[in-house]
Amino acid sequence: MKQTRPIRLEEVAALAGVSTATVSRYLNKPAQVASATGERIRAAVEATGYVPNMMAGALAGNRSRLIAVLVPEIAQSLFNDTVEAMIKELSVEGNNVVLALTGADNARLTSEIEIALSRQVDAIVLTGILSDNEVRRRLQASSATVIETWGLPEDPIDVAVGFSHEAVGKEIARFVQSRGYRRPHLIVPQSQRAVQRASAFAEQWISDGGEAPTQMEVSVPSHFGQGRSSFRALSDLTVPPDVVICGSDWIAQGLIVEAQVAGVRVPDKLAVIGFGNLRLAGDMRPTITSVDVDGGRIAREATRVLKARAQGESIETRIDVGFQIIARESA
Amino acid sequence: MKQTRPIRLEEVAALAGVSTATVSRYLNKPAQVASATGERIRAAVEATGYVPNMMAGALAGNRSRLIAVLVPEIAQSLFNDTVEAMIKELSVEGNNVVLALTGADNARLTSEIEIALSRQVDAIVLTGILSDNEVRRRLQASSATVIETWGLPEDPIDVAVGFSHEAVGKEIARFVQSRGYRRPHLIVPQSQRAVQRASAFAEQWISDGGEAPTQMEVSVPSHFGQGRSSFRALSDLTVPPDVVICGSDWIAQGLIVEAQVAGVRVPDKLAVIGFGNLRLAGDMRPTITSVDVDGGRIAREATRVLKARAQGESIETRIDVGFQIIARESA
DNA sequence: CTGAAAGCGCTTACAG
């Protein structure tokens, strides 16, 4: 390793017989360079094998082309599809994604924001809910675009791209009622948003004349094993449920497996609803009724916002990408 | 957004009554600064709310503190635990991870390497196998540390931290034999390494006197649904298997679910072995026998290598972190 | 359409 010094812009310019300014323009805004000149530069770049130093470019141009994406974790997360789509979308535009982990409880959210700011990122994409007002202000004072995703706060820090978890809860309640179920049971991962959905469900259910639904808390990140244990815990309930609304498809899947082993038929004896509409929801036996969130759409909207911002265009501050209940065999 | 100009080092220095050089030293190598001076600087940093511009620091110091991690995908990947551990480990040292996606077929591997180099990353962590010799040379000519993970090539580009997939294949073959199974069937995701494991399995199995195992190919990334369809495809085999070796725990899980629905008892009528030792392997019913790869260990070794490199220490070029067959109920 | 030159905000020999 560590051999020859890399080629700089200056050497390309010398070879092409132009100034570094012109090479820089050719590389960044080719339309501003005469085509004959451009061709000479192109040849010089190729001949030298020039690779731009983006750190220098970032400092000089005050644009890092770095986007920080902050998620609780990635080992197994409902956000993964969104993050993947985001990385793909953004890299097309010449940006790179710095992925930071804030922990299942989002404990490292504010510190990771500080670090991202120090990195001079052009934008910060948040999935967690930021309650610290000082950091909120610091974020607003910075020149970075801040995109809150998955949620849809009343008063976004900057821009929000997501959907209403309250609406999801209410919609599921209506769905459950329309299917004729009478005794819903909720399995609620202790994340702010899952709790929000559960509350909204209960509210809607009760206002529609139902009894207050029973519910159980599980830790985050949610996983398959919780589904199994949750099924077993069902026998502790005085009122046996006829439908279980799970905070994630993983929980739903575990619940179904355990139910099958116990000889409880899904959905005949017990209906199950998941959340996230992961691939496995459609692949499971029985297939799992779930709530679809379009991660690709979130990523596209976020990218569009970033682009508009970079060009100084005005942008909406709340973009609702919606959600969809996908009815399948399990409920 | 876009308010007041950020504080610079110069303003901190002025407030503390020292030069920018001293502030920079205090921030990066506090031991080189007198404690009284350091205290004044600390106070000045706090009073001004100074946030260092890491892009400038990177350019001046020729050290970006950026590590590129290249993986095929993250929606659902066996590498996720490793990537998560890597991000955690590295961020403790003040580094950030740029996550780049190379595609399930690794088609974007070389282009993402170019981009990472342009970013002046201190290190590139690869999970895919790099066969392009030119890029290999370019990588070696760069000053970036290159860490190949998960695999353990004979001749690493720079440093390799992983395990032998061939050894995994052979070890599974011995395990299967020791358990008395006679007719293994392999479900092989078409990734280079899964194919390597399958070949090694077959080789060992045959050299131990077994009949050539049957096998079926599935696409990457592997998933639950493939397990279900693979089970159904088993009936096409002229010789019904007594054990199925799956390329991932997701396949194994899908296979078990489908077997249960079909009334085939696991492991009594059909044993199943997974790969990856995901959390669900221990949570599934029956629990899944799998191969454990310690992602945390890989991340720690990689971090150790990076640190040693940064300090100019010499380092090993091949670090074998091993693997472990975890025998559970399914086989 | 192009160039000379200033400047982005740091780090680091070098000298003391």
Next chain:
DNA sequence: CTGAAAGCGCTTACAG
């Protein structure tokens, strides 16, 4: 232990 100064490799008004 500390400072003056050069320099990292680009971008971008500004002027022509």
